[in-house]
Amino acid sequence: MKTFNEAHPPAALNKVRDVPTLCPYCGVGCALHYGVDEAGVIQYARGRNGASNAGRLCVKGRYGFDYAGHPQRLTRPLIRRDSAYPRGPLSGFSRQNSSGPRKPGGIVDYDEVLPHFREASWEEALDRVAAGLGGIRDTHGPDALAGFGSAKGSNEEAYLFQKFIRAVLGTNNVDHCTRLCHASSVYALIEGIGSGAVTNVVRDIENAEVAVIAGCNPTANHPVAATFMKQAASAGTDLLAVNVRRPGIADYCRQYCQIKPGADVAFYNAVMQVIIAEGLHDRTFIDARTGGFEALQAAVAHYTPAVAEPLTGIPASEIIAFARRLGQARSAMFFWGMGISQHVFGTDNARCLIALALLTGNIGRPGTGLHPLRGQNNVQGASDAGLIPMYYPGYQSVADPEVQRRFEALWGVDLPNKPGLTTAEITHAALDGDIRGLYCMGENPFLSDPDMNRVREALASLDFLVVQDLFITETAEFADVILPASAFMEKRGTFTNTDRRVQIGRPVREPPGEARQDWHILRDLAQRLGHDWGYADESAVFDEFVETAPPYANLTYERLGEQGRWYPCPSADSEGERVLFSEVFPIGRARFVPAELGVAPDLPDDDYPLVLNTGRQLEHWHTGVMTRRSRALDAIAPEARVEVHPDDAARLGISEGQWTQIASRRGDVQVQAHLTRDVATGTLFLPMHFREAAANLLTSPELDPFGKIPEFKICAVRLVPLSPPSTQTPPAGVSHAAS
Ligand code: SF4
Numbered sequence: 001m002k003t004f005n006e007a008h009p010p011a012a013l014n015k016v017r018d019v020p021t022l023c024p025y026c027g028v029g030c031a032l033h034y035g036v037d038e039a040g041v042i043q044y045a046r047g048r049n050g051a052s053n054a055g056r057l058c059v060k061g062r063y064g065f066d067y068a069g070h071p072q073r074l075t076r077p078l079i080r081r082d083s084a085y086p087r088g089p090l091s092g093f094s095r096q097n098s099s100g101p102r103k104p105g106g107i108v109d110y111d112e113v114l115p116h117f118r119e120a121s122w123e124e125a126l127d128r129v130a131a132g133l134g135g136i137r138d139t140h141g142p143d144a145l146a147g148f149g150s151a152k153g154s155n156e157e158a159y160l161f162q163k164f165i166r167a168v169l170g171t172n173n174v175d176h177c178t179r180l181c182h183a184s185s186v187y188a189l190i191e192g193i194g195s196g197a198v199t200n201v202v203r204d205i206e207n208a209e210v211a212v213i214a215g216c217n218p219t220a221n222h223p224v225a226a227t228f229m230k231q232a233a234s235a236g237t238d239l240l241a242v243n244v245r246r247p248g249i250a251d252y253c254r255q256y257c258q259i260k261p262g263a264d265v266a267f268y269n270a271v272m273q274v275i276i277a278e279g280l281h282d283r284t285f286i287d288a289r290t291g292g293f294e295a296l297q298a299a300v301a302h303y304t305p306a307v308a309e310p311l312t313g314i315p316a317s318e319i320i321a322f323a324r325r326l327g328q329a330r331s332a333m334f335f336w337g338m339g340i341s342q343h344v345f346g347t348d349n350a351r352c353l354i355a356l357a358l359l360t361g362n363i364g365r366p367g368t369g370l371h372p373l374r375g376q377n378n379v380q381g382a383s384d385a386g387l388i389p390m391y392y393p394g395y396q397s398v399a400d401p402e403v404q405r406r407f408e409a410l411w412g413v414d415l416p417n418k419p420g421l422t423t424a425e426i427t428h429a430a431l432d433g434d435i436r437g438l439y440c441m442g443e444n445p446f447l448s449d450p451d452m453n454r455v456r457e458a459l460a461s462l463d464f465l466v467v468q469d470l471f472i473t474e475t476a477e478f479a480d481v482i483l484p485a486s487a488f489m490e491k492r493g494t495f496t497n498t499d500r501r502v503q504i505g506r507p508v509r510e511p512p513g514e515a516r517q518d519w520h521i522l523r524d525l526a527q528r529l530g531h532d533w534g535y536a537d538e539s540a541v542f543d544e545f546v547e548t549a550p551p552y553a554n555l556t557y558e559r560l561g562e563q564g565r566w567y568p569c570p571s572a573d574s575e576g577e578r579v580l581f582s583e584v585f586p587i588g589r590a591r592f593v594p595a596e597l598g599v600a601p602d603l604p605d606d607d608y609p610l611v612l613n614t615g616r617q618l619e620h621w622h623t624g625v626m627t628r629r630s631r632a633l634d635a636i637a638p639e640a641r642v643e644v645h646p647d648d649a650a651r652l653g654i655s656e657g658q659w660t661q662i663a664s665r666r667g668d669v670q671v672q673a674h675l676t677r678d679v680a681t682g683t684l685f686l687p688m689h690f691r692e693a694a695a696n697l698l699t700s701p702e703l704d705p706f707g708k709i710p711e712f713k714i715c716a717v718r719l720v721p722l723s724p725p726s727t728q729t730p731p732a733g734v735s736h737a738a739s
Pocket of ligand 1: 028223
């Protein structure tokens with residue numbers, strides 16, 4: 001197979017042109033220029049003066065762009081050879097039930113996988129996909145199909161993907177990685193205030209007297225946002241951090257509380273108990289703009305600091321100090337991340353933060369508000385565009401007959417009114433034989449979803465799988481058809497960042513070989529299945545999306561220009577709303593929703609005595625598909641390390657850099673140890689990006705009952721030292737197989 005080899009000589013600098021576009025990684029949505037030479041090769045990235053970054057970039061934005069020109073880029077459609085059935089993983093890595101002997105290398109071995117596919121024309125590949133998906137729809141019904149879209153795609157791509165799944169295939173089984181990220185936060189926000197988006201932008205922290213930074217690590221995961229937090233701290237904002245693992249921003253905090261895993265509800269309930277008991281709550285705001293205060297007051301009454309101290313590990317005096325500083329502040333912002341949301345009680349955790357903001361009257365003014373820091377560059381926009389199973393674009397319920405009628409009229413089809421399955425539910429349904437066909441555009445669930453052994457079984461059990469991506473991912477190893485797609489820097493489209501700012505990404509290079517624009521692929525598949533989508537270009541798709549999604553009213557490509565605008569945007573000449581809900585909430589009065597402390601499903605015992613926390617690190621991104629193919633980023637951080645507290649390490653006989661085995665009730669991985677006091681005794685931290693130490697071999701598939709988000713933060717494990725150097729063989733008595 002031909003691969004795209006970008007072996008171009010560097011161009012003279014005066015031949016390089018600057019193209020204004022965006023960073024493709026996190027939800028901060030930094031504006032940048034790519035310097036592109038005459039051969040279409042990106043020579044550099046430099047920050048431009050965007051509303052969210054003021055010219056700043058982190059290491060990923062500055063150096064992480066060369067993945068688009070990686071030699072492994074797919075350039076032609078691929079079809080699985082007959083000899084590669086029955087369907088299953090094609091590489092030694094993906095077949096293993098554990099890390100087993102560690103195989104170095106962070107990306108799919110094409111020599112191992114490619115022989116199982118043959119190149120095909122687009123005509124043949126699209127015909128095969130249309131027949132595969134259409135055949136299942138006609139034989140087993142639309143709900144035997146599902147689609148995973150991508151938060152890395154544009155709003156236009158997200159809109160068309162959900163339209164394809166709903167209007168062409170006829171099911172609401174469409175979701176994306178928001179389900180692994182902030183689905184619980186969004187559930188709590190819509191329930192509590194009637195809107196899932198942030199109320200205030202990150203840079204509003206410069207107006208805040210206090211900022212609570214809960215369960216997030218912005219210096220690693222939202223680095224440019226973190227620079228504004230540090231700047232605010234230097235100018236006098238008191239930062240209060242709460243986290244199981246010490247975040248870098250703690251260096252700038254007035255107070256850092258290292259709570260026990262899963263203790264957030266106890267901590268925030270105790271803070272609210274103190275605030276109410278000491279009369280620091282905002283009675284005027286509560287009376288005028290909220291409902292349910294009495295129920296909240298009753299629920300938190302028994303979470304006194306003395307009761308909360310053993311539950312949270314935070315001394316009562318520190319809980320009181322936290323509550324007083326927050327309660328006395330004239331303005332306070334609330335930022336949170338995966339440490340809050342990625343739990344089976346993630347919705348309850350978010351409910352507490354929302355209640356705390358309402359209790360102290362901190363919504364609707366500059367320097368206040370709720371800000372769940374969005375992960376992917378377009379996870380906000382993808383959700384806004386309806387890439388979720390229960391809502392059409394603009395968070396309009398699929399179960400509302402009036403909404404259904406409107407979309408039926410617009411799209412000219414009959415639509416299903418039953419909310420669809422979420423990401424992890426789709427995996428479970430595939431195992432049960434209820435989902436038979438899957439369209440996966442730009443996601444890699446084999447590595448990103450919990451309990452990899454179950455995901456492997458689920459992917460292998462499908463009747464038909466089509467994967468549309470830049471590379472052969474671990475998920476694509478299971479595919480019947482692989483469609484070569486376009487990278488961020490090869491497409492035009494809008495992206496909505498964590499601040500609700502809608503900005504245009506612009507192409508700076510051509511897709512390699514025969515790789516195509518993702519929306520063209522969707523359009524051509526729809527055509528084959530009897531739906532004629534006559535969009536002239538991306539802006540026509542955006543206009544239709546705006547027509548369906550009221551929050552995006554007044555936005556057009558022309559008005560977005562180079563700088564973008566915030567939504568909602570009340571008029572054609574408005575910059576958009578920086579602060580929401582000054583007067584009224586979308587549901588009228590906001591609701592206090594009390595929460596009780598929950599119990600995680602996978603708790604330590606004698607066999608698995610430690611708690612594993614999983615998450616991200618600065619230099620990498622999600623399943624590493626992009627960053628591990630970026631030369632600079634991979635060179636800076638080539639390997640996973642499990643973080644171990646020095647006291648635990650001493651007890652277990654583990655030294656810095658020593659190979660270890662982490663085993664959970666579902667599998668095990670081998671990884672080198674890094675000794676640090678950032679993690680508490682009894683806990684470990686493993687980044688999620690490294691397939692050779694795949695965190696999701698270990699994690700549990702249990703879900704939050706509301707947001708349907710998996711438990712990625714509490715997983716009972718044991719840690720065992722391996723003989724140095726790595727023997728590739730676990731010690732006697734340690735099983736590789738999932739128990
Ligand atoms: S902070 Fe996020 S958007 Fe900005 S450069 Fe870094 S990864 Fe890109």
